[in-house]
Amino acid sequence: MITSETPSLSRRALLGSIPVLGLLAVSACSSPTSPATPSATTTAASGAASASTSASSSAGSTAAGSVTQLAQAFQATLGNDLQAQLLQDYSLANAKLWSNLPQALLSGGMGGGPGGGGGTGPRVGLNLADLGEAQLAAFNKLLAAATGSTKGLGYEEIQQHLNADEYLAANGGGSDYGRTGYYIAFLGTPTEAGTWEFQFGGHHLAVANTYTNGSLAGATPSFRGIEPNGAFDYNGASNQPLAVKEAAFAALLAGLTADQQSQAKLGKTYSDLLLGPGQDWAFPTTEEGIQASGLSAEQKKLVLAAIAGYVNDVADDDAATILKRYETEIDDTYVAYSGTTALTEQNDYIRIDGPSVWIEFSMQRGIVLSGNHPHSLWRDRSTDYGGTKA
Template sequence: MKPFESILNRPVTRRNLLAAIPAAAALVGVGACASSSSGGSSGSSASASASGATATATGTAKAGGVAALAQAFHKTLDSDQQSAVLLDYSLDKAKLWSNLPQALLGRGGPGGSTGARVGLSVGDLDDDQLAALNALLKAASGSGSGTGYDGLEQQLNADDYLAANGGGDAYGRANYYVAILGSPQDSGTWELQFGGHHLAVANTYTDGVLAGATPSFRGVEPNGEFQQNGRTNQPMKAKQDALAALLAGLSAAQLASAKLGDTYSDLVLGPGKDWAFPTDRQGVRLSGATAAQKKLALAAIASYVDDISDAEAAKILSRYESELDDTYVAYSGTTALTERNDYVRIDGPSVWVEFSMQNGIVLSGNHPHSVWRDRTTDYGGTKS
């Protein structure tokens, strides 16, 4: 039984911690990735009503598409839930993502300015609502093993594992949030936002077409193989293995060119670092790489792009492949990507991928943070 399906077969209640955030933050302290940050400093609370919102969930949408499934999910909700999940689109709301647990972001009332995620928590949804959310996420995600929807399943299993192994109620899938920003339909711009600890999905659609699937954050603790919800999990394995293989495929001279002089203890373009792409490219340029090395680079990029639906991923990957000659690879620490402060980036005319190994927080051992961004299509290209 798959984790998203299994949650439909057992009652899920809102974590009590979310009703007492200040106490939770005091108790948890550094029980989350301490060097991480919120993606914004203003916006409505995750439970605030969308008073005055003009977004609707009744427009024209192709049957079976992401917009139609977002409308179907919306229909399963009661009026208060509908007001919370369906919000007018704005860049300020789109920026409200983080890799921290919701409990550590804080919550405020309407008009508050805490930077917490907007939308509804998974823990507030009943079985029918969870089934509709499940269908929506499947349609927006890839079908591969270890990426896409399978990766989301394993991601939520990881947080359930943390909740059961020292993390407490600040962790677990009940603390993940879904929001629909704008009117889900085949005209105009809207965003499907889903995320929580170590996860941010931000798919922006314009006139029925995916305009951008970034920023996309993935991380995990524990990083090794673990058992949870009836299956073996290791959600970052595909990404970590592909990036390590890319570095292992470089020659000694290329590695010397790719080596960064600084130590990177976290991501350069993590939450809150929107549109802050470095002006100067660093590392080894792939124009001088062999065909085999370019294939490894494309495979590493694909491990992130494949998180979105297969057809859309193929289009984006084709664009990134056409830009490989002007794409750079850089790293610091060791090439194994297993030690604290091991770091690698792929920086192209469009694509930006970072992977950073962190110290353990809830558990011993290291764990990764990573982000996929796009220089032109982050937030669907919306900069204001």
């Protein structure tokens, strides 16, 4: 377990001041946490009133409480200068600007490839550090609506994730880490007609939800990594952002018999993700591992639970729809791993490869801290970037 004394409140900690969410184990029974209204040291940008009028008039018949409406409401809190940073062209080139690396390491652009950070340059959009109190409150409502209410996943996981990057900043990472390294972009204009993407990301995090005619068209690529891994204390509360995902993977492998584990074991070592940043649509053409059609009903449930650990990072109704599709494809889905079944050692690796779903989890060496930490990724063969390929 990784713990520390409560750090003094830095500019990053004051930014947003989102209440720290305690560690939520798989069996937690506390009630869901509503999006909190954060405080901030910056003030709202000028022109917010006129922006609000403009956004309201463009909302039209947008459903109250929908992601589109909340995106419009967030945009309305921004002045013209901040709106210009937020609103980017809807293009595949912009959609690909996500990475697992801190923004400072992307300033010169980096090539794709496993372990390389991927992408073609720095993230676009509005820096989280530039939002004032009302703007942060509006953003958190949007983020909660887009990422769902499942305990320990979605919105809750992201808040703990931001706490983890603050922890890194205070424990050796310095200014390259923390909430100030996260960016928000709308690729295209949020409306109920046409296509746009809600993009939010920074170190170890990529949210890329694409909406067409008001409905979710794709929620991938979706990247989740974390350092420190395991439980850590931040501002008096315990956090463990990837606890649910890691527990589901461990349960899946532990639920296989020794013979099934042998069938699932890959013949080579995987030191990072195959389909990380910059590796779009590079899905292997040959399945490896054990096919779920040969598993028992209970073992199939374990596979689906591991998949749900990623799908439930999107809005609840959308997640249920996606999970139904993946469940219909379960018999043609494969599970494969390398390293140990504990998934705690460097180069431990697991993947789930189906007709649509692709999920990878890879244990890496520590960068800022000693010990290991995971990278993980959810992709979809047909709906990555909302299906946009050009």
